[in-house]
Amino acid sequence: MNNISVIGSGTMGNGIAHVFAQHGYQVALIDISEEALKKALATISKNLDRQVAKEKITEADKTATLANITTFTEVAQGVKYADLVIEAATENFEIKKQIFQTMDAHSPAKAILATNTSSISITKIAAETKRPAQVIGMHFMNPVPVMKLVEVIRGYATSDETTQAVMEASAKLQKSPVEVNDYPGFVANRILMPMINEAIYTLFEGVAGVEEIDTVMKLGMAHPMGPLQLADFIGLDVCLSIMKVLHEGFGNPKYAPCPLLVNMVTAGYKGVKTGEGFYHYT
Ligand code: CAA
Numbered sequence: 001m002n003n004i005s006v007i008g009s010g011t012m013g014n015g016i017a018h019v020f021a022q023h024g025y026q027v028a029l030i031d032i033s034e035e036a037l038k039k040a041l042a043t044i045s046k047n048l049d050r051q052v053a054k055e056k057i058t059e060a061d062k063t064a065t066l067a068n069i070t071t072f073t074e075v076a077q078g079v080k081y082a083d084l085v086i087e088a089a090t091e092n093f094e095i096k097k098q099i100f101q102t103m104d105a106h107s108p109a110k111a112i113l114a115t116n117t118s119s120i121s122i123t124k125i126a127a128e129t130k131r132p133a134q135v136i137g138m139h140f141m142n143p144v145p146v147m148k149l150v151e152v153i154r155g156y157a158t159s160d161e162t163t164q165a166v167m168e169a170s171a172k173l174q175k176s177p178v179e180v181n182d183y184p185g186f187v188a189n190r191i192l193m194p195m196i197n198e199a200i201y202t203l204f205e206g207v208a209g210v211e212e213i214d215t216v217m218k219l220g221m222a223h224p225m226g227p228l229q230l231a232d233f234i235g236l237d238v239c240l241s242i243m244k245v246l247h248e249g250f251g252n253p254k255y256a257p258c259p260l261l262v263n264m265v266t267a268g269y270k271g272v273k274t275g276e277g278f279y280h281y282t
Contacts, residue, residue, distance in 0.1 A: 005030060019145055028078040075099060083110070100125055101129070139151035
């Protein structure tokens with residue numbers, strides 16, 4: 001594997017492009033907007049600067065990493081020579097369906113098609129392509145350059161060969177891949193999101209305030225961020241949509257999203273990205 005195409009240059013997409021390029025892969029970074037691509041390259045450069053400042057990499061590594069990234073505004077062009085395509089576009093099935101159909105039509109027959117989805121069924125996405133055995137989930141965690149996990153999700157039809165290739169590629173990024181099966185929330189979000197939702201219920205029911213809840217989990221459980229701060233960081237809209245996937249997928253009332261989370265998202269309080277969530281961001 002040498003040529004990687006990444007579709008979507010937002011927070012996750014630029015992080016994924018960053019780590020592949022840093023490990024010597026040729027990366028085609030694809031987004032519909034030139035503006036978004038420019039912003040993504042600036043973010044990657046800034047995040048590489050952090051690594052240079054911490055003496056984790058050299059200036060020469062930074063230059064080499066940036067030189068490994070080429071940008072495209074057309075999926076059909078950007079996936080033409082790919083060995084592995086990773087889709088990291090908006091978390092919406094209709095958008096992903098269209099992208100996967102285009103990826104399938106224009107990437108080489110041997111290419112593996114992966115998605116960074118945090119909650120949409122891999123099996124359902126794979127069914128939109130003519131190569132379901134080569135479709136897989138590759139779920140990176142934010143911030144991608146820092147977090148060690150890649151949750152590798154096998155759809156119902158994903159082959160052993162595809163899984164092995166993606167496990168090996170993840171290990172080459174010096175990440176720890178973990179293989180899981182395709183059920184709602186996979187493993188990461190099946191466990192993380194009910195914890196965040198419970199923290200929101202704890203606030204909603206007046207058991208404690210925002211900072212108190214986060215402090216309990218940070219100092220008591222050694223979590224790097226409290227659950228409410230983490231929810232702001234992930235995006236409250238993303239948290240709500242994942243809770244809905246768990247609730248609908250399992251039909252169990254224990255996954256019902258907290259009414260406070262629903263209200264906050266409805267009001268446009270989505271966390272860091274909108275400047276307002278459980279905390280205020282300037
Ligand atoms: N790129 C490169 N390096 C970065 C970075 C980035 N985007 N962001 C942070 N860093 C580096 C910093 O340079 C620093 O490096 P050193 O350890 O060498 O000093 C290190 O990461 C820690 O950063 P900071 O000192 O700035 O801040 P911090 O100590 O508060 O850590 C954090 C920040 C890593 C984000 C930490 O708070 C953390 O781990 N938070 C939890 C993150 C988490 O749970 N992520 C998963 C979210 S769920 C998800 O992504 C999936 C989903 O489906 C919802």
